[in-house]
Amino acid sequence: MDKSVVVKIGGSLIFTENGENGDINVDRIHQYAKVLSTLKDDGLNLCVVVGGGKAARDYIKVLHKFNATEAQSDLMGIRISRINALLLIAALGKIAYPCPPREIPELAKALTTDKIIVMGGLQPGQSTNAVAAVVAEYTRSDMLINATSVDGVYTDDPKKDPTAKKIDELDYDEFQELIIKKGSRAGEYPLFDLVALKIVSRSSILTKIINGSDPDNILRAAKGEEIGTTVRRR
Ligand code: UTP
Numbered sequence: 001m002d003k004s005v006v007v008k009i010g011g012s013l014i015f016t017e018n019g020e021n022g023d024i025n026v027d028r029i030h031q032y033a034k035v036l037s038t039l040k041d042d043g044l045n046l047c048v049v050v051g052g053g054k055a056a057r058d059y060i061k062v063l064h065k066f067n068a069t070e071a072q073s074d075l076m077g078i079r080i081s082r083i084n085a086l087l088l089i090a091a092l093g094k095i096a097y098p099c100p101p102r103e104i105p106e107l108a109k110a111l112t113t114d115k116i117i118v119m120g121g122l123q124p125g126q127s128t129n130a131v132a133a134v135v136a137e138y139t140r141s142d143m144l145i146n147a148t149s150v151d152g153v154y155t156d157d158p159k160k161d162p163t164a165k166k167i168d169e170l171d172y173d174e175f176q177e178l179i180i181k182k183g184s185r186a187g188e189y190p191l192f193d194l195v196a197l198k199i200v201s202r203s204s205i206l207t208k209i210i211n212g213s214d215p216d217n218i219l220r221a222a223k224g225e226e227i228g229t230t231v232r233r234r
Helices: 026-041 053-065 070-095 104-110 128-138 172-179 194-202 216-222
Strands: 004-009 045-050 117-119 143-148 207-211 229-231
Touching: 004 026, 004 128, 004 216, 026 045, 026 070, 026 216, 045 070, 045 128, 053 070, 070 117, 104 117, 104 128, 128 143, 128 194, 143 216, 172 194, 207 216
Parallel strands: 004 045, 004 143, 045 117, 143 207
Antiparallel strands: 207 229
């Protein structure tokens, strides 16, 4: 049977603070395209979900100033994540499906091709992690690789608590305990939101949270190397 993997690329990974090109990290996007192309050549079926990152946060901040609803702000985030997806689609060229599916039936159509599918958000009330989870479930993927800007899941926020330790492996209940305390406003969903957690848990989707600042980590995770944090049924 073909192996299928879903890769979620955190939006924070495709922006540089004070960089050129409107803060878009062109080199990084190019590197992701190379890594994804290598995985495709190795015979993997790939769906990629791109987050909203700095652009989404900037726009949502302005919407909050205008007293927009959370749903309005989420819809903005969804649009921006799709625009980010279009950047990666452009970098991938012909091996990518040309437009980001906006709903599951569009994904189903895209899956009838042999292309790498790249998408952003789907609906308000969740993050792109939930999109990645539902795509992994729908496609019966073998693994969900969540590329973030941190090395994995920590006992606490390592930026606030220097004694926080990285956790190598968790089951779904332990993961839920860690993320349940965090908020879930538009543009501020935690490392993994509860919608995403529910989906990976109910379908026992092997989930790896890795540092995507080094794009080769995606290759390592896909090949089964023990990097980052693995969430699985024990
Ligand atoms: P994310 O918060 O998933 O982006 O989506 P991200 O890139 O993973 O976040 P960082 O930057 O790496 O931390 C951006 C916003 O789009 C909306 C939410 O408001 C979310 O915060 N969104 C995204 C939805 O409402 N529904 C979706 O299906 C996806």
